[in-house]
Amino acid sequence: MIEVEHLTKRYGPRTAVQDVSFRVGKGEIVGFLGPNGAGKSTTLRMLTGFLAPSGGAIRIDGIDALAKPIEAKKRIGYMPEACPIYPEMRVREYLRYRAELKGVASRAIKERIEIALDQASVKEAGDRIIGQLSKGTRQRVGLADALVADPPILVLDEPTAGLDPNQIRQVRDLVRGLAGKKTVLVSTHILPEVESTCDRVVIIHRGRVVREGAPDQLRQAI
Ligand code: ADP
Ligand code: ADP
DSSP states (O other), X not given: OEEEEEEEEEETTEEEEEEEEEEXXXXXXXXXXXXXXXXXXXXXXXXXXXXXXXXXXXXXXXXXXXXXXXXXXXXXXXXXXXXXXXXXXXXXXXXXXXXHHTTXXXXXXXXXXXXXXXXXXXXGGTTSBGGGSOHHHHHHHXXXXXXXXXXXEEEEXXXXXXXXXXXXXXXXXXXXXXXXXXXXXXEESOHHHHHTTOSEEEEEETTEEEEEEOHHHHHXXX
């Protein structure tokens, strides 16, 4: 479903991502593990079409994502580390705006919002003002945003960053609940956060893939 080949990103003289290749099958949950600065965000942002690679190829569902970024983007729900959130909007109002932006058919929007709120366990906050929500709840609003257009692929960049252990558990359970329904790519810098949720982990270090495998295979390696 996702094929990444020899992906490279340079920021001026600095190479942030170097010759990264991996594949993700339909319905798989894959974790991207690496310390801060390893190149996880840069990789995920190229995958989601927010950042142009310096080299390499990305295919999503057989579509050349670099040649047809809009087609590719439609298939992906992306939750950036810092969710771009409108503090003055109410949650349902925000999701409506986002659904419209993503081209969800107007007659489907209402239902899609309720399903996304439910999938992200954030229904009780639906009528609240975003700026007044806790970080954990805002994170779940970000997840509802990623889900609102019902994309087959979800890309979650450090969804647990800055959350407390209880909120981390909630996010983990949410990701686990998507197993079999969505193809999920999730980044983190802490292995325990992905080992119980992911089918496979790709370890990134200094912009390169250094290892990949099932979480229990990688335990001894870390
Ligand atoms: P991670 O998500 O693993 O923390 P990033 O992909 O954010 O890593 O960053 C990889 C490297 O690229 C880091 O050294 C970072 O400082 C650098 N980098 C990221 N974005 C930019 C940018 N816009 N300009 C220059 N360097 C950047
Ligand atoms: P992450 O590691 O999760 O990407 P960062 O705090 O490193 O988070 O990056 C936040 C933003 O700053 C991103 O848009 C990234 O591209 C940019 N950035 C990161 N490092 C640099 C850098 N060295 N120079 C310029 N921009 C950077």
